[in-house]
Amino acid sequence: MEVLVLLCYHYNAVRHAQGIHNVEGEKNPNAYLSPELFDAHLTPLGWDQVDNLRRHVIACGLAKKIDLVITSPLLRTMQTAVGVFGGEAFVDGVKGKPLMVENAGNSGRRAISSLDGLPFVAVEACREHLGVHPCDRRRTIKEYQTLFPAVDFSLIESNEDTLWEPNVREPNEEVAIRGMKFINWLLTRRETEIAVITHSGFLFHTLNKFGKDFHPLIKDEICKHFGNCELRSMVIVDKSLLSFGTDRTNFPGRIPRGLDLPSDIAHDKHPNAISDQ
Template identity: 70%
Template sequence: MDGGAAASPALFPLHRCKTIHLVRHAQGIHNVEGDKNYKAYMNPHYFDAHLTQLGWHQVDNLRNHVHSSGLINKIDLVIASPLMRTLQTAVGVFGGEGYRDKADVLPLMVANAGDCNRAAISSLNAPPIVAVELCREHLGVHPCDRRRSVSEYQFLFPAVDFSLIDSDEDILWKANVRETKEELAARGLKFMNWYAFLTIKKP
């Protein structure tokens, strides 16, 4: 860019723009062996893989940053893929403080969800978290990318909104068919179009 050229005005005023923060899930149990040997992703033991201890440490670090920077006060909505590791990351980073049974709110996550050995997480003062199928990872073949039933998730993550998911069981994941890169890109574009329409509808 020519350093002497005048900066062109933005298409929309900044106060009318939305800022999107993309957060990858923290380390899952499948990542540890999968990074060493790609074939490990075929291990059925990693079905809907949960976070490792290091993964939860990564969650805690990001949570501290989000809260200490004041960013948590600017988050209107958290969109998460309906997989254990992504839901754990979302509620761990953006959720409220530790849940108290006497609180008049549902927990975002019950204690020890996904064998995490963590206390329940409150939804108090947390932005809404909604699960959306379109932003899931590469679909098919790898058990770690297959989700459990919505009814089971609703028990583990009571205050997460699963209303946008049509099927209780995972009908998108196929045991013998891996989603092509073209199909993955098309699904990503569909998600972005859905999100753009969502923000247009909101005042």
């Protein structure tokens, strides 16, 4: 008697918490062109959002189920990743490297422990919409390794950011293609309960590739933009995104509520204003 076994991957997608670029971009979309927002870090409100999501994933039991954390290699995503899924405060003299050193990226936070042994892996493929906006440009990997010692950067080939271009914005379709390749890569992993901390534009364009045959209400739910620090749990079966997770693990984000205009929405709403700069 043949038994059909479907391997399910639980994909817990998280948009980073509020960054300084979200605040400035909400006030003026042209702020996304500012070099001062290079590799934007979290705001104090963003860290409050991280704390609230951390409490949620612990309370609903998701924190104990996660066996891999994938993060985009930008400051705001790595801060969110280690803040939500990392250990408690790091204590000097304890064996092992911290996930994040004290005050990394002007966080004002204590160092975060990696004692729980959960792997954190930085992956270029889930970065935000590439090009033009300095907030989406990364630092060197060597710099990040000093700030996030226990994060695994071995899958990133170049120390320098060779993907971001100052005058060329990655087309939406290319973001979606990159996202689909990333999803296919996730399916090669042995882990089946994965948290991915990434960006609004990346999630929006990637998830819009799914759900063409779904009921409009389901498709709308899948494809709408994420709020800051929002978590959506999904299930991937046989390379198809079939359903959302339960309300028990989903988290609405924006707690506390703050300005969170994504750079890709600002670009779409004000293309002329931004391109004229």
